[in-house]
Amino acid sequence: MSAQEILASVGSFSAHDLLLFEEKTCRKIFKKNDLLLRQGEVCQSVYFILSGSFFQFQSDGIVETIIDLHLPEEWMYNHPSLIDQKPSDTTIKAFEDAEVIELSLYQLHELIARSQSFLHLSKIFDQTNHRTYLFDNALSPAQKYDYIKKAKPFIVQVFPVKMIASYLKIAPETLSRVRANY
Incomplete structure (x- = not known):
């Protein structure tokens, strides 16, 4: 999946913007049951799911309560932790083998500083x-x-x-x- 296809749902971007996006993101592979975010960690990135699926849950040590289910071609992150930069009260785990594009908060700020078009990425926070x-x-x-x-x-x-x-x-x-x- 190209940068243009990934970003199509949030806005239109120039060829230069697409190159910047590719430069500032990285691909990551997760195996089934790998943790993307642990409860207690601060969420520092947003992820676009290229393949596979994830689930976000809270656990009291006995029961896992599902908070969200994530599928390919959607953005994923822990909203309260990312926005408030506080420890996550959920865990994000790969339900199956998966590949994602990671965009860190730091890299997102760099993209916005280099091109105002990246302000369109605010749509993923809705x-x-x-x-x-x-x-x-x-x-x-x-x-x-x-x-x-x-x-x-x-x-x-x-x-x-x-x-x-x-x-x-x-x-x-x-x-x-x-x-x-x-």
């Missing part, structure tokens, strides 16, 4: 809207499932019911009934 919609509205389990199918149509092909149910904050049995009626 992704919390999905979670806000899901949990700030009194949606039924069927409405939650319908919304997530529209927002992330491939989620059901990648993640097991138990993980999707945890993400939607509904019982796995409830999600199975909703899916059976879909």
Whole structure:
């Protein structure tokens, strides 16, 4: 996937901007179960998923509560940790072998300093809207499932019911009934 394809969802960039982006980013490979961010670390980068998938969760040592599910061709990071530069209360883990493009906060600031076009990257920080919609509205389990199918149509092909149910904050049995009626 080219820089132009990666950046297409946030704005239009000149050939020079695309070269700058390629210069300031790096590709990383993660194997299944590798940690991208540990609970307690400060998130210093945003990642564009080229292939594979990730899940973000909170753990009390016994139960893992899914906070987000990440698929190819989306930006991923821990929002509160990155924005406030505070320790993350979640872990981001590779669900399967994956490849990402990493853009550190430092490199992002350098890009913006060199070209105002990179201010368009601020759009990637609006992704919390999905979670806000899901949990700030009194949606039924069927409405939650319908919304997530529209927002992330491939989620059901990648993640097991138990993980999707945890993400939607509904019982796995409830999600199975909703899916059976879909």
